[in-house]
Structures are given as structure tokens and as C-alpha cells.
Amino acid sequence: xxxxxxxxxxxxxxxxxxxxxxxxxxxxxxxxxxxxxxxxxxxxxxxxxxxxxxxxxxxxxxxxxxxxxxxxxxxxxxxxxxxxxxxxxxxxxxxxxxxxxxxxxxxxxxxxxxxxxxxxxxxxxxxxxxxxxxxxxxxxxxxxxxxxxxxxxxxxxxxxxxxxxxxxxxxxxxxxxxxxxxxxxxxxxxxxxxxxxxxxxxxxxxxxxxxxxxxxxxxxxxxxxxxxxxxxxxxxxxxxxxxxxxxxxxxxxxxxxxxxxxxxxxxxxxxxxxxxxxxxxxxxxxxxxxxxxxxxxxxxxxxxxxxxxxxxxxxxxxxxxxxxxxxxxxxxxxxxxxxxxxxxxxxxxxxxxxxxxxxxxxxxxxxxxxxxxxxxxxxxxxxxxxxxxxxxxxxxx
Numbered sequence: 001x002x003x004x005x006x007x008x009x010x011x012x013x014x015x016x017x018x019x020x021x022x023x024x025x026x027x028x029x030x031x032x033x034x035x036x037x038x039x040x041x042x043x044x045x046x047x048x049x050x051x052x053x054x055x056x057x058x059x060x061x062x063x064x065x066x067x068x069x070x071x072x073x074x075x076x077x078x079x080x081x082x083x084x085x086x087x088x089x090x091x092x093x094x095x096x097x098x099x100x101x102x103x104x105x106x107x108x109x110x111x112x113x114x115x116x117x118x119x120x121x122x123x124x125x126x127x128x129x130x131x132x133x134x135x136x137x138x139x140x141x142x143x144x145x146x147x148x149x150x151x152x153x154x155x156x157x158x159x160x161x162x163x164x165x166x167x168x169x170x171x172x173x174x175x176x177x178x179x180x181x182x183x184x185x186x187x188x189x190x191x192x193x194x195x196x197x198x199x200x201x202x203x204x205x206x207x208x209x210x211x212x213x214x215x216x217x218x219x220x221x222x223x224x225x226x227x228x229x230x231x232x233x234x235x236x237x238x239x240x241x242x243x244x245x246x247x248x249x250x251x252x253x254x255x256x257x258x259x260x261x262x263x264x265x266x267x268x269x270x271x272x273x274x275x276x277x278x279x280x281x282x283x284x285x286x287x288x289x290x291x292x293x294x295x296x297x298x299x300x301x302x303x304x305x306x307x308x309x310x311x312x313x314x315x316x317x318x319x320x321x322x323x324x325x326x327x328x329x330x331x332x333x334x335x336x337x338x339x340x341x342x343x344x345x346x347x348x349x350x351x352x353x354x355x356x357x358x359x360x361x362x363x364x365x366x367x368x369x370x371x372x373x374x375x376x377x378x379x380x381x382x383x384x385x386x387x388x389x390x391x392x393x394x395x396x397x
Contacts, residue, residue, distance in 0.1 A: 015039035020118035024290025031314035049075030049088035058171035061179030121254035169251035196342035208338035277323035345374030
């Protein structure tokens with residue numbers, strides 16, 4: 001496939017260049033057009049540039065949805081809707097801030113007045129994947145990734161080892177199980193969702209998974225990956241247990257894509273590209289939003305903060321400087337086997353106050369003065385999310 005597939009041929013200059021066509025980049029372009037903004041826009045996409053809702057990726061297997069059914073618009077339709085140029089399968093090699101230019105992988109150089117980095121995060125794999133088993137291993141971070149995994153699972157019910165019991169691992173374990181596959185969930189922690197749930201609620205989710213038939217291998221790390229003779233892969237765990245699988249899904253976390261910004265001389269940290277409340281980077285004509293942006297030390301890789309950021313930045317770029325703010329945005333985890341809602345505390349946590357039993361539990365995170373600083377809910381208690389969100393402190397007020 002050629003490096004660049006322009007949906008339409010841009011000139012060498014655009015008033016606005018947006019790098020990234022995920023929810024952040026497309027959301028910003030849509031918000032600008034809704035406000036009547038007429039500037040010329042080029043969107044640069046490293047993938048196919050299709051418009052889709054990323055949260056739906058972890059519901060697609062249960063619903064038997066093909067990648068084409070998840071795509072709401074093709075890159076061509078998106079370009080028509082936004083009256084913009086869309087470059088697909090094109091990466092940005094370098095940003096030169098002095099000349100306001102970006103160098104593309106196909107050799108083009110484009111000039112901009114304003115540049116927005118909406119390049120998201122990439123899957124983090126904390127161990128080496130032997131070449132002999134690489135073809136069995138998948139990550140899912142965009143629609144193209146979903147397309148690859150969907151193809152691998154399309155022929156028959158499959159044994160899948162999901163490595164990682166965070167948000168992505170749990171959602172896909174639930175979804176793949178509902179899609180008829182045999183799932184083993186492997187993670188070093190004692191319970192699923194360790195960053196969102198205190199252990200009693202995590203154990204409730206474990207029970208729900210196991211009762212449904214999902215196998216759990218918690219408190220376990222990967223000791224060895226090796227191919228079997230029957231076109232499957234053998235996972236040897238830290239306790240020497242063996243898990244045989246047809247496919248491995250790596251759900252071991254995300255890392256903001258900061259290399260491009262760092263090479264351009266912008267301020268970055270492990271949490272992302274550093275931006276102020278106006279989403280402006282350390283260069284006055286470059287902004288960042290979405291999973292790659294770290295706003296005053298906060299990186300919130302969730303839909304509501306992303307949408308709030310796109311709305312605020314569109315106002316700023318159309319002449320009404322607007323600081324972004326996040327309310328108390330509870331995370332709704334897509335695990336139908338046991339519904340989960342969580343608002344992890346950002347303040348210093350003194351203790352969790354836990355109420356309920358079985359799968360219906362409420363955990364209230366409190367500081368030393370007894371003030372609510374976060375919460376977690378499972379089962380029937382998720383109905384309290386609105387009540388508790390109103391009582392909880394805003395993440396970025």
C-alpha cells in the first residue's frame with residue numbers, strides 16, 4: 001500500500017492542519033464547522049481515516065459487527081462532510097515550528113497557520129514478543145486493529161488469551177466471551193480493574209466473569225510465549241501453569257504518542273504533551289487534545305474529557321478563548337456480566353467506605369475529613385452514578 005492515499009489533493013498550505021482522525025481530531029473539525037468556521041483544513045491520518053466511535057470497538061464481537069459496520073463514514077465521505085482534505089495512511093515525519101511546516105511520509109511538506117496534535121496513544125507491551133509467535137498477537141486501539149482481529153476470529157470459535165485486566169482487557173474479555181469465544185484473562189493483579197475498583201468490588205467482577213465461563217489467571221505474569229505444532233501458541237505463566245490459545249490479545253495499557261512533539265521541541269512528559277487550559281502547547285501556534293494531551297498534569301483518556309476539550313478548543317480557535325474544564329466524569333465500563341461505573345479519586349485517598357453485598361456494591365472514596373473524593377459502583381448500584389457525580393469534586397474545574 002502506498003504511504004499516502006489523499007482523498008483529495010491539498011495545496012501546500014492549510015490554515016489548520018489536524019494530525020489524527022480519531023474522536024478528538026474529527027470531533028474538533030466537526031465542532032469548527034458547526035460554528036461556521038470556513039478555514040481550510042487538512043486532516044492527516046496514519047490509518048484508513050474512517051469515522052467510527054472508538055468505544056464501540058469493545059462491543060462489536062458480541063453484536064457480530066464487521067469492521068465496515070462499525071465505520072460510520074469513509075474517509076471520502078468525511079472529507080465531503082467537513083469540506084476538508086483527508087490524507088490516509090500517511091504519517092508525519094517531522095514538525096518544524098520555525099517555518100510552520102510538517103513533513104509527511106510521502107515526501108510532501110505542508111505549511112500551516114495553526115497545528116493541532118490529536119495523535120492519541122499507542123498500545124504498550126511490557127515484554128518482548130518472540131518473532132515465532134508475533135502472528136498470534138494482537139492489540140486493539142483503532143478500527144484497523146479491530147479489522148485484523150476480526151479477520152483472525154472470523155472462521156470459528158477461538159481460544160483467546162487476554163493479557164491485562166484493566167479497562168480494555170475487561171471490556172474485550174466480556175465482549176469476546178459474548179461473541180462465542182473461549183477467554184482466559186491473565187494479569188499480575190489480584191482483581192480486575194485495579195485502578196478503578198477497590199478489591200471487594202474487583203472480586204465481585206471476578207466472580208461474575210468466572211460464573212459466566214471466563215477463565216481467570218490473576219496474580220500471574222508471562223514467563224514464556226512459544227508456538228505449538230498445531231498453529232496455536234503456548235503461554236507459560238509465572239506459576240508454570242500453561243495456557244494454550246489460538247490468539248493473544250495484548251491489553252497492557254496505553255502510552256501517549258509524544259515522540260513527534262518532543263522532536264519538534266515541545267514540552268512533553270510521560271503523561272503526554274504538556275498543554276495549558278486552552279490546550280496550547282509550549283509553542284503558541286500548536287495545540288494538542290485527546291489521549292495525547294496532558295492538561296496541567298492531568299491526562300484523561302476517556303470520552304467525556306475528550307469531547308469537552310474539542311468543544312473548548314473549537315471556541316478558542318474561532319475567537320472566543322475558552323479554558324477546558326472537566327466535571328466529575330464517571331467511567332462507564334462496558335462489562336454487561338456485571339455493570340461497573342467508577343470515578344477514581346484524584347485527591348489523597350484516606351479509605352474506601354464499602355456498602356452492599358454480592359454483585360451490588362457501592363464504594364465511596366473519602367479523604368481524611370470524610371469528604372467524597374471518588375466512587376465505584378457495581379451491579380444494581382450503578383444507578384447512583386448521577387447522584388454521586390453531583391457530590392464528587394470536578395477533576396478539572
